[in-house]
Amino acid sequence: MTDAEGRIRIMVADDHPALRYGIAAMIEMQPDMVLVGEAANGREAVEGFRNLRPDIVLMDLQMPVMSGLDAISAIRAELRTARIVVLTTYAGDAQAARALKAGASAYLLKTAIRTEMIDIIRSVHAGRRHLPPDIAQEIALHAGDEPLSEREIGVLNLAASGNANKQIAWKLSISEETVKAHMRSIFAKLDVNDRTHAVTTALRRGIIKL
Structure with missing residues (x-):
């Protein structure tokens, strides 16, 4: 649900204030986007989503109180069409696979926020998914592996x-x-x-x- 001016409504969940500030500044520069909320942990992210119903949630995975992975699962349990973009420093295929299984629409490394985030937000809002090619290749490579118990x-x-x-x-x-x-x-x-x-x-x- 875009706002009255047709802008994409975004919420960011990350426990680092400086990163949230930087993302807010980037979104503020986009005429088709508006930041409607921030969260510092997974529980705040779930509550914020429930109250604000943003179009896109930018979700860190490593957060206190409740992890981003658990928050994704909780949000998707409330609304199956929720669109969540994972923000992470971890390029591991196993973690990416868990995030996608939980319901994330995209997986974005924090090193690529400045160059890719805005385009990915628009892409996910349009109904597409995004996974970095290297991680996608690793997931495919290990798809047939027996997982650790x-x-x-x-x-x-x-x-x-x-x-x-x-x-x-x-x-x-x-x-x-x-x-x-x-x-x-x-x-x-x-x-x-x-x-x-x-x-x-x-x-x-x-x-x-x-």
Whole structure:
């Protein structure tokens, strides 16, 4: 729903005030757009969407109180036609795939905000979707991969934090042999040969985060 002057109504959700200010300044320069609201966390984004019903939501994924991913799911549960553009510093295919599955219409790296955001807003408002070519290629490349289970992700997160197998076993209340079995499965699924490579690959793809 555009405003009375036919402008695209936009809300931005990001926990960094400087970024919100910069985006607001860019939108203010566009004759066909208007910023109608801001949010500093996912919960504020959901409440703001409920009250304002913007045409486009610009949504950061890493926010306090409620993550951007959970906020996307909540907004789409209220209105299936909601159009959400993800803003993120993470180029990982796994995280992008999760955002798209949650209902995002576009995925925009923050490094490209100044050069691509305005065009993407117009494109998404017109009903199109956007995904950076490199990320789209990575998603396609791993589409047939068996995903890591929640337990395997938990094991890998603990490994990424520097925990040895014995510590992981203690923290998860499982045996050390079970941890080793999970690690072998993780190596096979990620096509890696050691723990360090598993952690770096999972971080790069957005499967885990530190």
